[in-house]
Amino acid sequence: MPELPEIEVVRRGLTPHLENRSIENIWYSGKKLRHPFDINLSKKQLVGQKITKITRRGRYLIVHLTSHFLVVHLGMSGTLGIFDKNSPKARHTHIIFLLDNQMEMRFIDPRRFGSVQVFSAPSSAALEQTVFCRLGPEPFSRACSPEYLHRMAVNKSGAIKNFIMDNHILVGVGNIYANESLFRAQINPQRSAKSLTLKEWQTLHKTIVETLNWAIKCGGSTISDFINASGEGGYFQANFRVYGRADSPCLECGQPIKKVKIGGRSSFYCSSCQK
DNA sequence: CAAGTTACCTGACGGC
DNA sequence: TGCCGTCAGGTAACTT
Numbered sequence: 001m002p003e004l005p006e007i008e009v010v011r012r013g014l015t016p017h018l019e020n021r022s023i024e025n026i027w028y029s030g031k032k033l034r035h036p037f038d039i040n041l042s043k044k045q046l047v048g049q050k051i052t053k054i055t056r057r058g059r060y061l062i063v064h065l066t067s068h069f070l071v072v073h074l075g076m077s078g079t080l081g082i083f084d085k086n087s088p089k090a091r092h093t094h095i096i097f098l099l100d101n102q103m104e105m106r107f108i109d110p111r112r113f114g115s116v117q118v119f120s121a122p123s124s125a126a127l128e129q130t131v132f133c134r135l136g137p138e139p140f141s142r143a144c145s146p147e148y149l150h151r152m153a154v155n156k157s158g159a160i161k162n163f164i165m166d167n168h169i170l171v172g173v174g175n176i177y178a179n180e181s182l183f184r185a186q187i188n189p190q191r192s193a194k195s196l197t198l199k200e201w202q203t204l205h206k207t208i209v210e211t212l213n214w215a216i217k218c219g220g221s222t223i224s225d226f227i228n229a230s231g232e233g234g235y236f237q238a239n240f241r242v243y244g245r246a247d248s249p250c251l252e253c254g255q256p257i258k259k260v261k262i263g264g265r266s267s268f269y270c271s272s273c274q275k
Numbered sequence: 276c277a278a279g280t281t282a283c284c285t286g287a288c289g290g291c
Numbered sequence: 292t293g294c295c296g297t298c299a300g301g302t303a304a305c306t307t
Contacts, residue, residue, distance in 0.1 A: 002300055034283075034302080059301075076301055077285075092285080111284045113301060158278060167302080174300055243300095263279080266298085 002059055002074045004139070004172030005215030010080055011056045017082045018051045018063065018105065025098040033094060034075060034115040045118050046070065046097075055124070057132050058171030068120050069127055075113030081106055136170040139208055144170050146201040153201075156193035162263040163193035164208065173208060176243045177215065179268050181208040183242040188274040189267050190260070242268040 023046045028039040049065040056062065061080070063070035072080060083104050089096075095107040095116050107116055121127040137143035152169055153160075161182060164173045173181065182189045184207035187200060196204065241251055246259035250270040260267050 006300080032284090073301080075284090076299070109284095110286065111299090113283065156277080162278085165301095176300055264281095265300095 002076060002078065003174035003177055003215075004056075004059060005177070005212055005219055007056055007059050007061060007074065007172075008216050009219035010074075011054050011061055014061075014080060014082065014105070015054050017103065018054060018099070020050065020052075021103075022050045022100040023047055023065070023097050024100050027096040027098075029094040031094055031112060033109070033112050034073065035117055037095065037116055042118050045120065057128070058135050058138070058167055059174075060132070062124075062127070064124070068118055069124075071115075071117045071119060071127075071131065072107065073115045075109060075111060075115070077111040078107065078109035078114030081108070134168060136166075136168050139170050139172050139212060144205075146198060146205040149205060150196070150198045150201040153193040153196060158193060159189060159262050160187060160191045160193045160196060160204075161189035161267055164204070165263075165265075172212065175265050175267075176240065177208070177211050179243045180240055181211045183269060183274060184211060186274050188271070189262055189269050242270065244268065 025047060026039060026043050028037055028042075030039075045068050046065060049068060052064045052066070054061060054063055059073060061072040061074075063072070072078075074080070083106050085098060085102050085104050090106070090108055092110040092112075093106050093108045094112070097105045099105065107114070119127060119131055121130060137148070149170070153163060156163055161178050163169060164181070165175065165178045179189065181204065185200070185204040187196070187204060242257050245257045245268060247256050249255065250257055250273060253270065253272050255270055255272040257268050258271050260269075
């Protein structure tokens with residue numbers, strides 16, 4: 001469940017359950033994930049450590065411990081939830097962190113595109129300069145301005161949709177929100193990135209931020225139910241304006257929404273509203 | 276260097 | 292019922 005809004009909702013939901021807890025034990029299914037997980041080393045590094053806070057960088061969740069960082073990516077199908085230690089283990093549970101209140105944080109991921117990694121960087125800043133050094137700015141940050149995006153798009157002849165989904169340019173815009181943001185900005189997803197004027201970038205920047213904030217707000221209502229979280233919540237019932245609405249009438253003009261492949265991914269747009 | 280393709284995995288779904 | 296192809300919200304290594 002992995003675009004920025006969902007990750008942010010997970011972060012907010014996990015925080016009260018994890019803050020000031022210690023890790024007492026770790027279990028691993030042994031199944032291969034996107035990156036190798038060394039259970040013995042992880043136990044050595046993390047057991048006995050206290051969790052101080054949870055932050056997010058792009059689609060990565062960062063669990064700050066006394067002297068290490070646990071970096072989790074949910075891939076395409078990953079979830080993190082808090083469970084009673086006696087509750088049955090769901091299918092595709094891969095990593096379990098036993099906490100000092102006898103609850104567990106469980107990483108569940110059917111497709112196993114997700115990952116859990118431990119880093120021993122001396123600070124968040126050091127982590128940023130190493131592990132996350134290739135990521136673009138956060139969409140809500142000052143650095144991710146319309147002027148920055150406009151400048152980065154000079155010479156980029158590829159589709160604007162691919163451009164805003166590229167995490168080297170900015171993080172956190174996946175397929176759903178790329179489609180939704182471009183619809184709100186009335187920009188055709190197939191336009192080349194370099195064809196956008198600064199004015200259009202000002203609009204698109206605004207709709208990206210609005211769309212992400214809107215989705216976080218939708219997901220926020222499910223935070224109270226975080227125990228035994230399956231990863232599904234109110235957010236999934238959110239009604240998208242174009243995503244998944246091929247052939248349905250555009251909510252603005254009534255023309256049927258088109259579906260095309262851009263960069264191998266399904267893309268939805270209104271050819272009448274988006275120019 | 277930019278842009279397109281492939282690979283990593285499982286599960287859900289539609290057609291036959 | 293079951294078999295097959297297609298598709299799914301991400302990322303990065305590879306090729307062109």
